[in-house]
Amino acid sequence: MSLEIWTVSGAPSPWRAALGMAFKGLDYNVNLLSAAQKEHKSDAYLAINPRGTVPTVKNGDTTLSQSVAILAWLDREYPAAPLFGDSPQDAGLIWQRTMEIFDYLPDTTSGILSPIFFQGIGEATDELKVASERLQDELAHLTGILVDAPFLSGARPGAADAVAFPHVRLIQRAMETKPEIMRALGLPDLATVSGEIADWVQRIEALPKVAETFPPHWAEAA
Numbered sequence: 001m002s003l004e005i006w007t008v009s010g011a012p013s014p015w016r017a018a019l020g021m022a023f024k025g026l027d028y029n030v031n032l033l034s035a036a037q038k039e040h041k042s043d044a045y046l047a048i049n050p051r052g053t054v055p056t057v058k059n060g061d062t063t064l065s066q067s068v069a070i071l072a073w074l075d076r077e078y079p080a081a082p083l084f085g086d087s088p089q090d091a092g093l094i095w096q097r098t099m100e101i102f103d104y105l106p107d108t109t110s111g112i113l114s115p116i117f118f119q120g121i122g123e124a125t126d127e128l129k130v131a132s133e134r135l136q137d138e139l140a141h142l143t144g145i146l147v148d149a150p151f152l153s154g155a156r157p158g159a160a161d162a163v164a165f166p167h168v169r170l171i172q173r174a175m176e177t178k179p180e181i182m183r184a185l186g187l188p189d190l191a192t193v194s195g196e197i198a199d200w201v202q203r204i205e206a207l208p209k210v211a212e213t214f215p216p217h218w219a220e221a222a
């Protein structure tokens with residue numbers, strides 16, 4: 001059996017699944033699809049994922065989509081280094097945080113990233129300022145967790161970290177590559193917005209195998 005993931009460079013949902021595999025120290029093969037060439041809508045890909053979304057993960061007879069379902073499956077298939085904790089209490093709390101992040105964080109980060117990267121907006125419009133305030137509220141929520149623990153999932157990296165990290169790292173990427181507009185939106189760098197979140201990002205990035213999950217096109221642009 002070999003573990004495989006289908007992904008698009010820079011897409012946050014497959015990045016979550018890859019982080020789950022990295023936190024567990026797993027090896028896996030990457031099938032990189034080109035969104036520009038609509039490879040995620042090809043007949044071959046629709047045969048394994050009829051919605052044409054990423055991620056899909058395959059392992060022997062198991063084929064799965066939906067990043068959070070993949071994290072839950074990984075924990076049952078590869079129980080070492082649990083992503084959802086050791087005890088019922090830990091599992092409940094990590095699921096609560098995972099779903100809260102899933103429900104609230106992606107909309108607030110795409111409220112900034114879509115206008116800047118996909119619509120080419122280069123100035124701090126009123127709409128973007130509102131989006132920035134919403135994002136800062138959500139980041140404050142993450143900061144509140146990280147004041148008490150090194151990871152969003154507690155003492156160890158887990159599902160809540162895997163779901164949140166890509167979205168926060170994409171915001172940090174915008175701070176690095178679009179500094180003027182991000183500064184104008186009150187988002188100059190992560191350490192200014194939240195020292196706890198900046199430290200958490202560094203902690204995650206220092207973990208084994210996490211570097212392999214980063215969008216390949218970032219390395220090409222460097």
Ligand SMILES: N[C@@H](CCC(=O)N[C@@H](CS)C(=O)NCC(=O)O)C(=O)O
Pocket residue numbers: 011012013014040052053054055065066067068
């Ligand atoms: N809730 C799903 C979201 C999957 C999803 O929408 N992925 C995006 C990339 S982050 C995608 O495939 N977009 C292309 C499309 O919807 O056509 C998950 O967590 O896996």
